[in-house]
Amino acid sequence: MRIANRAIRLLTNPSAEWRSIAVQPTSTAEIMRYVLVLAAIPPLAAFIGYSIVGGTLGLLIPPLRMPIGWGLSRAIAGYALWIGGVYVTAMVIEVLAPRFQGRASFQDALKLAAYAPTAAWLAGIVMVLPELGILMLLGGVYSAYQLAVGLPIVARCPPDETPWFTAAILLCSVIVAAAALEVAFGF
Numbered sequence: 286m287r288i289a290n291r292a293i294r295l296l297t298n299p300s301a302e303w304r305s306i307a308v309q310p311t312s313t314a315e316i317m318r319y320v321l322v323l324a325a326i327p328p329l330a331a332f333i334g335y336s337i338v339g340g341t342l343g344l345l346i347p348p349l350r351m352p353i354g355w356g357l358s359r360a361i362a363g364y365a366l367w368i369g370g371v372y373v374t375a376m377v378i379e380v381l382a383p384r385f386q387g388r389a390s391f392q393d394a395l396k397l398a399a400y401a402p403t404a405a406w407l408a409g410i411v412m413v414l415p416e417l418g419i420l421m422l423l424g425g426v427y428s429a430y431q432l433a434v435g436l437p438i439v440a441r442c443p444p445d446e447t448p449w450f451t452a453a454i455l456l457c458s459v460i461v462a463a464a465a466l467e468v469a470f471g472f
Contacts, residue, residue, distance in 0.1 A: 288322050295403045295431060303435040306396050313392070316399045320371050323402075327409025327421070328363035332356045340415035367406075370461060374398035377457045378440065385450035387442030397439050401432035429455055 294302040334340070336356030339349055351359075378394035389397070408424020411417040433451040436442050442450050 288319050291319065291400070292323065292403050292407065295400060296407070296427075299431050299434045300438070303400075303438040306400060306435070307393070307439045311392075311396065313395065316395055317368075317371075320368060320399045323406040324367035324371070325364055326406050327367070327412055328360040330410050330412035331363065331415075331418075332360035334413045334415045334418075335359075338413060338415070366462070367402075370458065371395070371398045371402075373461050374454065374458055377454060377461075381450065381453055381457075382440045382442065385440075385442045385446040385453070387436070387440040387446070387450065389440040393439050397432065397435050401435060402428045404428045404431060 291302065294305075335351040336353050337350070372395075375391060375394040375398040378397050379389050379391050382389035382394070404427035405421065405424040408421045408427075411420045429451065432454060433447055436447050436450050436454075437444050440450070
């Protein structure tokens with residue numbers, strides 16, 4: 286239940302929750318438990334949506350479904366990429382923090398990398414209906430906002446550096462995600 290409570294607080298009052306996260310001693314195992322649960326939502330929902338429900342190209346065409354085996358392998362790869370992405374993002378935050386006048390230990394960076402994508406992961410539930418998948422972008426935008434709110438609190442960067450630090454992290458994350466997708470799926 287602690288995972289659900291943290292997710293709700295991050296969505297409804299990110300500033301207060303980031304202040305709590307910043308001072309709370311949290312083990313890597315606790316952080317990763319959160320990641321393991323929430324990062325499973327988008328790939329599981331996409332598996333259900335694309336392999337079981339199916340996507341339509343129009344009202345008169347029956348739903349198209351991805352073969353179960355391929356859908357399952359994509360879901361597993363997607364889940365692994367989310368988890369790996371958290372670690373890579375944490376390393377990026379730790380390395381970049383001093384360049385933006387911040388201070389972040391790996392543990393602080395891991396907190397930011399693990400808790401900031403909460404909205405995107407929860408928005409991933411829309412993938413159960415593939416036609417609504419575009420709505421996951423809203424979760425991604427809110428996750429970027431959550432990161433921007435958390436950076437000055439957890440990484441202690443000055444507010445005037447926060448937009449640049451946020452942009453740098455997001456750019457690095459997009460590059461890593463594109464590389465990971467290329468490796469995993471050949472896109």
